[in-house]
Amino acid sequence: MMKLHRVLAWSAATVVLLVVFAAYLRPDMALTLANQLWACFQ
Amino acid sequence: MSAAAASSARLSMTQVLLCGAAIVTLSMGIRHGFGLWLQPITMDRGWSRETFAFAIAVQNLAWGLAGPFAGALADRYGAFKVLIVGSLLYALGLVLMAVSTSGLAFTGSAGLLLGMAQSGTTYAVVYGVIGRNVAPEKRSWAMGVAAAAGSFGQFLMVPVENWLIGGFGWQSALFILGCLALAMIPLAIGLKEPAQAAATGAHHQSIGGALREAFGYRSFQLLMAGYFVCGFQVVFIGVHMPSYLKDQGLTPNVATTALALIGLFNVIGTYAAGSLGARYPKRYILSTIYLLRSVAIVAFLAAPLTPMSVYVFSAVMGVLWLSTVPPTNAVIAQIFGVQYLSMLGGFVFLSHQVGSFLGVWLGGKLYDSTGSYDVVWWIAVALGVFAALVNLPVRERAIERPALAPAAA
Numbered sequence: 001m002m003k004l005h006r007v008l009a010w011s012a013a014t015v016v017l018l019v020v021f022a023a024y025l026r027p028d029m030a031l032t033l034a035n036q037l038w039a040c041f042q
Numbered sequence: 043m044s045a046a047a048a049s050s051a052r053l054s055m056t057q058v059l060l061c062g063a064a065i066v067t068l069s070m071g072i073r074h075g076f077g078l079w080l081q082p083i084t085m086d087r088g089w090s091r092e093t094f095a096f097a098i099a100v101q102n103l104a105w106g107l108a109g110p111f112a113g114a115l116a117d118r119y120g121a122f123k124v125l126i127v128g129s130l131l132y133a134l135g136l137v138l139m140a141v142s143t144s145g146l147a148f149t150g151s152a153g154l155l156l157g158m159a160q161s162g163t164t165y166a167v168v169y170g171v172i173g174r175n176v177a178p179e180k181r182s183w184a185m186g187v188a189a190a191a192g193s194f195g196q197f198l199m200v201p202v203e204n205w206l207i208g209g210f211g212w213q214s215a216l217f218i219l220g221c222l223a224l225a226m227i228p229l230a231i232g233l234k235e236p237a238q239a240a241a242t243g244a245h246h247q248s249i250g251g252a253l254r255e256a257f258g259y260r261s262f263q264l265l266m267a268g269y270f271v272c273g274f275q276v277v278f279i280g281v282h283m284p285s286y287l288k289d290q291g292l293t294p295n296v297a298t299t300a301l302a303l304i305g306l307f308n309v310i311g312t313y314a315a316g317s318l319g320a321r322y323p324k325r326y327i328l329s330t331i332y333l334l335r336s337v338a339i340v341a342f343l344a345a346p347l348t349p350m351s352v353y354v355f356s357a358v359m360g361v362l363w364l365s366t367v368p369p370t371n372a373v374i375a376q377i378f379g380v381q382y383l384s385m386l387g388g389f390v391f392l393s394h395q396v397g398s399f400l401g402v403w404l405g406g407k408l409y410d411s412t413g414s415y416d417v418v419w420w421i422a423v424a425l426g427v428f429a430a431l432v433n434l435p436v437r438e439r440a441i442e443r444p445a446l447a448p449a450a451a
Contacts, residue, residue, distance in 0.1 A: 017194075017306055023201035024302035032204050033301065034294030036077055 053175045053235060059184060061232030062168040063191030065125065068226055069132065069163035071195025072219050073101075073156065075203035082212035083148075093145040097153040099399070104157025105164075106395025112161040113170065113388030114249055117381060121171045125230035128162025132223035135159050140216035163226055165192065165367060166391055170384030171233045173375045179320065182372035186316010189367040193312045197305035252382040255443075256389070261377060261436045265370055266393040268328060271429035272366045273397030275335055275422050279359060280304075282405040286415050287352065296349045300356040307360025314361070316368035324369035324376075325436040331369075332433065335362050336426030343419055376438050 023029060080094050116124040138151035161167075168188055176184040206215035247255070256262045284297040318327050342355040374386050401422075408417045 017197075017309060020198050020201065021302055021306050024298065024305075026201075028208070029201055029204055030295055030298045032078070032208075033200075033298040036080060 053171070053233070055176050055180065055184065057232050058171055058175045059187050061229045062172060062188050065163060065226050065229050065233070066165065066168055066188050066192040067195035067198070068222060068229075069128075069160060069195070070192035071199030072132070072136070072203075072223060073160060074196040075200045076152070078200070078203050078207055079212055079216075082207065086212070087143065087148075089145060089148075093148065096145075097149045099402075100149055100153030101157040101160070102395055102398060104154050105160045106392045106398075108158045108161035109166055109388030109391045109395075110385055111388070112158075113166045113384035113386070114382070116162075116167045116170050116384040118249070120235055121167050121384065122230050122234040124162045124167050125233060126227055128159050128167070129223055129226035129230065131155055131159035132163060132226070133220040136216050136220035136223060140213045140220075159223075161388070165189065165371065166384045166387035168233070169371045169375075169387055170380065171235060173371075173380035173383040174235065178376070181375055182319030182324065182368055183316050185368035185372050186313050186319065189316060189364055190309050190313035192367075193305070193308040193364050197309060200301075200305070247381060249382065249385065252378070252385070253389075255441065256378060256382075256386050259377070259441060261438075262374070262386070262390075264432045264436050265373060266390050268332065268429040268433050269366065269370055269390050269394045270397035271332060271425040272370075273394035273399075274401040274425055275397075276363060276401070277398035278401035278405045278418060278422055281402050282409070282415060282418070285409075289414070290347050292347070292349065292352065296352050299349075300352050303353055303356040304360040304363060307357045308363040308365075311361035311363060311365040312367060315365035316372075319369040319372050324373045324438060325433050327369045328366060328373075328433040328436075329430045331362050331365050332426045332429035335359070336423045336430070338362070339419060339423050339426070373436060373438055377441050379440065 024033070076098060080091065083089070084091055084094050112124055112128070135151050135155035138155065139148065142148040142151050165188070169185055172184050172188060173181060203215065203219070206218055209215075210218065283300065287297050287300070288294075315327060315331065338355060338358045342351065345351045370390060371383070371387050374390065375383050378386055404421070405415065405418050409415055
């Protein structure tokens with residue numbers, strides 16, 4: 001039972017991390033971040 | 043107090059971890075996306091980028107300088123009260139940041155107020171509660187969980203804040219974040235310690251005595267030196283790598299993906315470092331982290347620069363990013379006990395912030411004078427080797443106090 005809880009917790013954590021990672025790769029997000037990063041050095 | 047009574051006076055580990063992790067997620071996360079406000083605020087207010095950057099620099103310095111004081115207050119009067127004041131300052135700073143119409147007011151709110159707020163709501167204060175309420179054998183792991191939560195907050199809040207700015211405008215987004223900062227208040231209730239818990243770890247040492255003891259102890263000096271290097275490397279890379287990639291002709295998308303990879307692997311690295319600290323000597327973990335950073339930088343510089351080499355470097359550096367936080371603080375608890383853990387953690391963090399300042403400043407200064415980042419990269423490599431070496435002789439045993447009880451609680 002304990003093992004199942006652990007597997008579920010780790011799976012949930014992995015899914016959340018991947019969802020946030022995917023948010024960075026959305027075109028609008030990538031564009032904003034790129035603009036912000038590059039704007040600092042222009 | 044009997045061991046059973048002391049144990050019952052403690053907060054439950056689950057409660058401490060849930061509330062502490064949520065607080066650190068918010069406090070570390072909210073500030074991490076501030077760069078997203080650079081363009082809208084400077085354009086709307088007609089300020090230069092220097093005005094914005096100066097306020098953020100003041101914020102980082104205030105965070106470091108106020109850390110030992112916030113820590114000492116938390117150790118003396120309880121983390122709960124410091125967290126409440128910190129949360130209120132956080133909310134106030136964000137609201138004033140939104141309505142500031144002069145550079146001075148912006149520096150006072152986004153810089154001074156938010157820097158002080160962070161010192162009262164981040165690692166040092168929360169780690170004091172963890173130290174006093176989690177059994178020594180689980181302390182490093184618990185600190186790893188809290189640090190991973192902070193890393194996750196940084197990772198999560200950038201896209202969230204970008205969405206808030208896009209959906210509500212930059213000013214309303216700051217008001218919303220101000221409300222979010224107030225959510226730390228009910229969470230702080232979960233970290234309100236019974237009076238007996240503080241007494242459990244007490245050794246009736248004065249603040250002055252604790253400071254004299256720590257600063258006169260070689261291992262504390264070595265830990266501070268190591269943490270200085272951590273700040274130097276992380277902030278130099280975080281701030282100057284996009285510019286470096288641009289100089290090398292890579293596209294903006296590469297830098298964006300690199301940022302995301304650092305954030306993702308940072309969460310994994312901080313948790314792993316805390317877990318490893320529960321099983322292996324923390325000085326070896328710290329030494330390995332600093333050495334691997336140097337190896338990673340050398341490999342990055344030596345290999346042909348491609349998007350893939352940037353991604354691999356970012357993932358490796360992500361794992362090593364804030365992974366120094368749990369072992370460093372766990373060693374301090376192990377050596378000096380938990381009575382002044384927040385204050386001593388605050389001093390070590392001050393050393394980190396001085397390193398951060400130098401990393402940003404030297405990066406720009408040497409780039410201007412030499413036309414490239416080569417010198418600073420190699421300084422970062424040398425400092426990594428230095429930090430790896432200075433952490434090796436750190437003594438993790440509880441400090442001997444002839445007139446007092448042993449430190450390890």
